[in-house]
Amino acid sequence: MSLDAEGIAEVLDEIARILELNGENPFKIRAYHNGARFLESLTDDLDELIASGRLAEQPGIGEALADKIAALRRDGRLDFHEKLRASLPAGLLDILTIPGVGPKKTRALWKELGITDIPGLQAACQEGRVATLKGFGEKTQARILDGIRNREAYGKRHLWAAVEPLVETLLKGLRQLPQVRMAEAAGSFRRNRETVGDLDVIVGSDEPRPIMDWFVARPGIAEVTAHGETKSSVRVEGGLQVDLRVVPPAQFFFALHHFTGSKDHNVAMRQRALSMGLSMSEWGLAPRDPGAKPPQAASEREVFAALGLAWVPPELREGHGEIDAAEAGALPDLVSLADLRGAFHNHTTESDGKSTLEQMAAAAEALGWEYLSINDHSRTSAYAGGLEVERLLRQVDAIKALNASGKFKVRILSGSEVDILRDGSLDYPDDILAKLDVVVVSVHAGFTLDEDEQTARLVRALEHPLAHILGHATGRLLLQREPYKVNLAKVIDAAAANGKSIELNAYPRRLDLDWTHWRRAAEKGVLCSINPDAHLADHLAYVRHGVNVARKGWLTKGQVLNTRPLREVLRWLGRR
């Protein structure tokens, strides 16, 4: 079985971890990690890159990695990888995931004590054997035990949307403290990643102590893991780790930039700084020439300006070419929430929604929208109250009547979220689909088809002349369910060729398609629809999360269908 780009990236990461345990050259290890990051953010078709021989020309990919990637794509396995794997007990890689235990310590545990997995490590700690090892001690042993105990609860990431309320409360509280000059969230949260590992908060102040004391005494804190002058860390109930860093105001914007990351972005920035005779760190820019004056920054814009760059929005800082674009003045003018004039793909009490048609209409009107499309489930999704033809037609009439009543200014569009059946056909006959304003087509079953079958299924649905928008294209549920196997490059090509839109499902647990695919899709001419997939009137506001992801995918207003006024949308839908 062949592997997709993400699967190959996982193998490269694992190779890197094994090389680490073997004490290999750290730069070689980084090359494998870089290769994995390249594959994860790949926007071109991998098969095309391999076939055309252009893979080895990609940044960070040389002949050796190109060969290995091609082999993994073709065979789904790699001799080199399997031999490496066989050289170590499998459990050692798990030990590596314990905080505070890296490759050197793991290797020492293995070679000195014969420990090869986590249960063995736990037992050795409890017997006090680990503390006797050179380089280890009582505290390390206790920390390892804690790490093992907390692995399940603390190891996992958190949905961006679940972290946001905490961020707001925390920043509000911090900004009210008299010692605080500035305070911002940084890290993956600020970069609008769909999930957040831990939360970084940066404060500018000359008086850190009272701020730290306030911070570690917040309600809802399960554990204080560090309490220092410049950094404190807590574990809040629910498992999220929050790190607070306090820096002098003059360093604030350098620190904010540094801790916003990403790592790849920072590496590229430091390389650029070096080429300009400057050394960059979280503390600022230090000239190589000791006589020169270090650049100052009274805003993050000035940090970039010091390196001859336009300000890069945080969500673009993933090392995906944003620095070249900033230098060339070619950064995109990103879509914003205020640009949206309506949304498609929303449910009501007719299927599995919890709000009525009128409640949905009222909520859309309160948001100032011009239109709202109702797309309840189709008949095959019986588990979700999918509508038989008769009930669907009654809903179409009810929507017509509501529009005619003049009760709301917002125009309600009638539609359906039509199941794409296993063979790629749609769940209603064409004469019924033709009566709808908006046909969203989605997969709700048959997740286990192989990649070729699943791809053909989606492509066939996109070729249907009455389909408008492909819903949640990969079916993933963040932190819960993996996407199904599908060749997205081909799906995107099919959408482009047939003039269809692909949805950016804004439901916080979906955010599907993923941000990494939108640049490619938009370049191919595919319009994005930022849809809430609302099952409750309040869920319409989820479009905010969709906008965050669209921005992260470099999308501009012009590339998003529901920024267009009603008249243009109706024309695009083919409804006069």
Next chain:
DNA sequence: GCCGTTTTCGGCCCGACTGTTTTCAGTCG
């Protein structure tokens, strides 16, 4: 393993913290 206004070898981003140490290695972000 990658890469080249220091080009085919010899570099490769930066700093803080922790615990174990007597000056620093390992880990992390």
